[in-house]
Amino acid sequence: MxxxxxxxxxxxxxxxxxxxxxxxxxxxxxxxxxxxxxxxxxxxxxxxxxxxxxxxxxxxxxxxxxxxxxxxxxxxxxxxxxxxxxxxxxxxxxxxxxxxxxxxxxxxxxxxxxxxxxxxxxxxxxxxxxxxxxxxxxxxxxxxxxxxxxxxxxxxxxxxxxxxxxxxxxxxxxxxxxxxxxxxxxxxxxxxxxESRELRLLQLEKLVINAMINPLTVVYNCRNGELLKRSDIMSVMRDLLAEASQVVSSLPELRTREDGGNDVAERFSNENLKAKVLDVAEKTAANTSSMLQDFRAGRETEVGYINGYISKRGKELGINVGNNERIVEMVQKRKVVEDE
Structure with a gap:
């Protein structure tokens, strides 16, 4: 022994x-x-x-x-x-x-x-x-x-x-x-x-923020703050966010007997998530995301564990996660949107 x-x-x-x-x-x-x-x-x-x-x-x-x-x-x-x-x-x-x-x-x-x-x-x-x-x-x-x-x-x-x-x-x-x-x-x-449940909620908040900022900086080849300056990028972010909000709000493991998960639905509402994402993007406006750094260095990115996780859980729940699936594919296949 x-x-x-x-x-x-x-x-x-x-x-x-x-x-x-x-x-x-x-x-x-x-x-x-x-x-x-x-x-x-x-x-x-x-x-x-x-x-x-x-x-x-x-x-x-x-x-x-x-x-x-x-x-x-x-x-x-x-x-x-x-x-x-x-x-x-x-x-x-x-x-x-x-x-x-x-x-x-x-x-x-x-x-x-x-x-x-x-x-x-x-x-x-x-x-x-x-x-x-x-x-x-x-x-x-x-x-x-x-x-x-x-x-x-x-x-x-x-x-x-x-x-x-x-x-x-x-x-x-x-x-x-x-x-x-x-x-x-x-x-x-x-x-x-x-405690475990609150830690899980904090993980999911960070996941959603990363899922909105990191892959979009890769696909549009820009720093975090530049995402906020283009209406076309913000439109894509809204679509990604709507799916993420629905997926997290529906996760069965987050429901409690006391509230049936109402705290999760409110915390992960579109409005609350959007405010958190925009706040982080503004505070880190001059930063190059870690995913973009990996992408530029030719390294495999972690998108499969970020937007890929949202896609996986969404499909398990029967939720349409097509936008998150597409962004995963674009990053993994190294497809970028050329400057206008």
Missing amino acids: YSPPPGPPRIHILGVGNLGRLFAHALANTPNPPPITLILHRPSLLSDWESAGRSISITTHGLTNSAGVYDIEEPIHSGSGMIENLIVATKTLHTAKALEAVKHRLNAQSTVLFTQNGMGTTEEVTRLIFPEDARRPNYLAAITSHGVYSEGPFRSVFAGQAHVSVGLVSGSSAKSRYLLDQIVAAKLLNATEF
Whole structure:
């Protein structure tokens, strides 16, 4: 039987892009930091780590901080030591494959925190990686509103300080308490814990906002703020929003016996969602969306887990989601609207 090593429980981090670096750095710079292991899931990351001086550098307001102690592992050399706490910060589309490499080190005593954009990842991981209830880890999710961009391997700029919403998705909150407490205690993250249903609603709000802004910046090849300046783009957004509003308001898992889901219908009404989308687009007007950055770099985007999730759930409910289906197809097939 596995016995955890003495001392504070270790936190492993899988995915060392901007979010993985931010979480690692924030946890490593608390007054009593937990032991942290970075799992380098690509062989090239080892040389990048050496080149970066075996440190993570986060720049805030022009000041760079490289403090923090980290251990590193490569999945192929990681042995059989169990992982008690794992933060997954890979892109949604790489999550299942990344977890496949370490699934033998996770069990029902483990906690996995998912930090990605989009939705549907936990369901996919359950189906593909942990189909057996008895071996499935406890799942947490974090919604991150911070603005972080890369300056190279293991170097990021913390450009827009906002907040993190975190909470239990499934499993035992008692077994997940240590990781939850560590996330909330890391002041740089500015994290607040929410109960499961409210966390789900917050995830869906962010999903809808991303589904309106990200793919349209790709299809029209523009910054966030430019979406608001063209009536043709706003017309497309209205059609996408109408479908998203209907889908989320109809989700059966959000209904409660007390109100029958009326709170959801109001919160996700067309008017309320439109106000939230326009507010974010205005506040991030000068930004290039992460999806457009991926698109321009020739990388696969996460549209399948954003508008694709809306389409999937809509079809399950018999709702017409043709506009969201089309926008997914356009992004995936790299179809852009040329300037007028």
